[in-house]
Amino acid sequence: MTHTIATRPRTGFLARRRRSYFLFIAPALTLIAAVILFPWLFTVWMSAFDWRIGSVAHFVGIENYVKLATNQRFLEAIVHTFYFTLLAVVFPLLLGTAAALIFHRQFPFRGLLRAIFTMPMMATPVAVALVWTMMFHPQQGVLNYLLSLVGLPPSLWVYSPTLVIPSLVLVEIWHWTPLVMLIVLGGLAALPTEPYESAKLDGATEWQLFRHITLPLVAPFLLVAAVIRTIDAVKAFDTIYVISQGGPGTASETINLYLYLQAFAFYNVGNASAVVVVFFIIILALALLLLHVRERTKWT
Amino acid sequence: MSVVIPAPRRKVDAKLRLKRALRRVGFAFSIAVIVSPAILVFLWMLSLSLKNEKDNGAYPPVFVPQPPTLANFVQVFSENSMGLYFWNSVVVSGLATAVALLVGVPAGFGIARAQAHRLTVVVLIARMTPALSFLIPLYMVFQFLGLNNTLTALVITHLVITVPIIVYIMAGHFETLPKELEEAALIDGGTVWTTFRYVALPLARPGIVVATILAFIFSWNNFVFGAVLAGRSTRTLPAAVYNVLTFEQLAWGPLAAAAIVVTLPVLLLTIVIQKEIVAGLTHGGVKGS
Numbered sequence: 001m002t003h004t005i006a007t008r009p010r011t012g013f014l015a016r017r018r019r020s021y022f023l024f025i026a027p028a029l030t031l032i033a034a035v036i037l038f039p040w041l042f043t044v045w046m047s048a049f050d051w052r053i054g055s056v057a058h059f060v061g062i063e064n065y066v067k068l069a070t071n072q073r074f075l076e077a078i079v080h081t082f083y084f085t086l087l088a089v090v091f092p093l094l095l096g097t098a099a100a101l102i103f104h105r106q107f108p109f110r111g112l113l114r115a116i117f118t119m120p121m122m123a124t125p126v127a128v129a130l131v132w133t134m135m136f137h138p139q140q141g142v143l144n145y146l147l148s149l150v151g152l153p154p155s156l157w158v159y160s161p162t163l164v165i166p167s168l169v170l171v172e173i174w175h176w177t178p179l180v181m182l183i184v185l186g187g188l189a190a191l192p193t194e195p196y197e198s199a200k201l202d203g204a205t206e207w208q209l210f211r212h213i214t215l216p217l218v219a220p221f222l223l224v225a226a227v228i229r230t231i232d233a234v235k236a237f238d239t240i241y242v243i244s245q246g247g248p249g250t251a252s253e254t255i256n257l258y259l260y261l262q263a264f265a266f267y268n269v270g271n272a273s274a275v276v277v278v279f280f281i282i283i284l285a286l287a288l289l290l291l292h293v294r295e296r297t298k299w300t
Numbered sequence: 301m302s303v304v305i306p307a308p309r310r311k312v313d314a315k316l317r318l319k320r321a322l323r324r325v326g327f328a329f330s331i332a333v334i335v336s337p338a339i340l341v342f343l344w345m346l347s348l349s350l351k352n353e354k355d356n357g358a359y360p361p362v363f364v365p366q367p368p369t370l371a372n373f374v375q376v377f378s379e380n381s382m383g384l385y386f387w388n389s390v391v392v393s394g395l396a397t398a399v400a401l402l403v404g405v406p407a408g409f410g411i412a413r414a415q416a417h418r419l420t421v422v423v424l425i426a427r428m429t430p431a432l433s434f435l436i437p438l439y440m441v442f443q444f445l446g447l448n449n450t451l452t453a454l455v456i457t458h459l460v461i462t463v464p465i466i467v468y469i470m471a472g473h474f475e476t477l478p479k480e481l482e483e484a485a486l487i488d489g490g491t492v493w494t495t496f497r498y499v500a501l502p503l504a505r506p507g508i509v510v511a512t513i514l515a516f517i518f519s520w521n522n523f524v525f526g527a528v529l530a531g532r533s534t535r536t537l538p539a540a541v542y543n544v545l546t547f548e549q550l551a552w553g554p555l556a557a558a559a560i561v562v563t564l565p566v567l568l569l570t571i572v573i574q575k576e577i578v579a580g581l582t583h584g585g586v587k588g589s
Contacts, residue, residue, distance in 0.1 A: 017486075017492060018414045020491075020492040020493075021409075021410040021413045021414035021416075021492065022410060022414060022416070023410070024406040024407060024409050024410030024413075024492075024496070025406070025407045025410035025411060025414070025416065025419065027402075027403040027406065027407070028403040028404055028406070028407030028463060028467055029407070029419070029422075031399075031403050031459060031463055032422055032426070032463060032464075035434070035438070035456060035457070035459050035460050035463070036422070036425075036426050036429075036434065036460060036464075037422075038437070039433070039434045039436075039437035039438055040429075040433075040437075042437035042440070042441075043433060043436060043437050046436070046437065046440075053440075053443075095334070098330075098334070099334045102327075102330055102331060102334060105327075107327070107331065113331060113335050115571065115574050116335055116338055116339050117334065117335050117338050118338075118570075118574075119338055119339075119342065119567060119570065120338050120341070122517060122521075122566055122567065122569075122570040123342075123521075123563045123566065123567060124520070124521045124523075124537075124538055124559075124562045124563040124566055125521060125523065125538075126521075126523045126538040126539075126541060126542055126559075126562065127345075127538070127541065127558075127559035127560070127562040127563040128341070128559075128563070130541065130542075130555055130556070130558075130559045131341060131344065131345045131348070131556060131559055132341075134348065134552050134555070134556070135341075135344065139359065140356075140357055140358075140359055140361070142344060142361050145359065145360055145361050174337055174338070174341065178338075231427070231428050234430075235430040235431075237430070237431070237432065237523075237524060238523045238524065238538075241523075241524075242523075242542055256430055256432060259430075259432055259433075260432055260524075263432070263435070263436050263439075264435075264439075264528050269436055269440065272436055273436060273437075276430075276432070276433040276436065279430060279433065280428075280429060280430075280433065283428050283429075283430075284428065287428060
């Protein structure tokens with residue numbers, strides 16, 4: 001994004017052409033304006049109204065936002081979202097990096113095994129969530145049976161207020177670790193071989209090689225993975241909605257779940273629009289924070 | 301998994317050989333550990349779908365269907381309009397992908413050739429916005445236009461997913477194509493349009509295939525648009541599986557069978573273009589919501 005102006009062709013011949021290239025972009029831009037930009041502006045506008053579907057809308061200014069700031073349930077939803085996101089970023093990053101280190105080596109059936117490993121990523125979330133719901137079942141679920149095989153007591157999984165978020169994260173880890181793996185694997189493939197050779201000559205151990213050569217070199221890729229994972233975890237919806245519906249009680253109600261209820265169960269679109277705006281600001285802030293970390297770590 | 305390769309038959313001292321063997325076993329074990337969750341969940345899904353209800357409720361669980369039965373699949377298709385929902389999904393994802401290709405491929409070309417990379421920011425914003433937030437305003441507009449519960453409304457909403465994916469992948473792809481051929485065509489008196497149509501487009505076919513399949517998959521996988529905007533007869537598969545099956549029948553076998561019907565087309569597509577998908581996904585990490 002930073003090199004646009006510098007490389008822009010300046011001659012008249014090409015500038016004229018540039019205009020015709022924009023004609024290629026125009027239809028898509030119009031479409032994006034209609035289905036993405038317009039909804040955005042409309043949302044901001046709606047958030048200033050006490051607006052319920054089926055009744056007359058009243059202009060209330062920033063009242064929806066003021067109410068949200070003191071809404072216990074919404075504030076708890078923010079906490080749930082952050083808790084879920086933290087776990088759903090850290091674990092896939094750790095496991096995805098480990099998996100990438102494994103798949104970076106040569107071994108028989110590597111391609112096939114990698115294809116199997118990446119399958120969860122493309123599977124339809126709702127379908128997968130249904131299967132996990134059955135696996136989490138406290139009496140007949142296969143997970144408690146597996147726990148009993150290794151001598152552990154059965155768990156309530158998503159039926160326990162304290163375990164529901166970690167259990168949902170388990171599904172998220174299963175689903176999205178492959179994406180982290182692929183991004184890190186791409187980073188590993190681009191590594192130069194010289195530093196390893198000289199370090200080996202100097203008698204470095206495997207761990208030292210990883211810690212002082214591999215890790216710093218793939219760090220930018222880890223950050224890209226972290227940004228993508230954060231954005232996706234914050235807006236996770238399908239699996240949470242299908243597996244726990246935000247329950248038990250509101251124990252796993254994230255911002256997205258709260259938003260869904262406000263908009264499509266209570267039809268309170270004014271309030272829901274305010275939630276969307278706050279939600280987007282949170283996502284933007286998290287993404288910028290991570291990119292800022294990236295800028296700072298570049299020079300060390 | 302026969303990952304352990306027999307040690308070379310040289311006279312290495314026994315201790316070193318043992319150490320090597322142990323490392324190989326350890327490595328094979330770690331591969332098994334990371335790959336097994338992926339395969340086991342899918343196998344369990346298959347197992348649930350092929351067992352009768354008695355075995356599905358059994359504890360300890362029955363792992364291998366004895367004998368396997370297709371009754372669950374038959375039930376899903378005969379008692380619920382699974383065929384209709386499947387067709388809805390094909391229509392919605394197919395049309396949304398087709399429209400997105402129509403506007404997205406030229407846009408990708410334009411962005412790449414005019415060096416208008418700032419426009420990809422729009423794509424990033426679309427990527428960051430929760431799908432639900434597009435839904436509230438679109439729902440209102442569709443209600444105003446009387447389009448709620450129609451496939452048209454669904455196709456329009458799915459453009460939110462397909463257009464950004466195709467624009468982003470195609471912009472990246474045209475970027476990698478050599479410009480010399482196009483320049484030659486322009487010097488020979490071709491217009492920008494003929495250059496695009498007869499030079500760039502044929503060369504971009506591999507990119508178009510990847511963009512099409514990824515857009516189709518992410519549109520197919522979408523649940524929330526169908527859940528909110530569709531009526532009883534216009535539901536897409538993921539919405540139908542959740543709404544119809546979970547509320548109207550709690551039996552595990554048909555549920556698992558339905559889950560397989562939803563996700564199998566996607567998994568098959570994934571396997572067909574495995575390598576290209578990996579390249580398309582990791583390049584900037586585009587993923588629909």
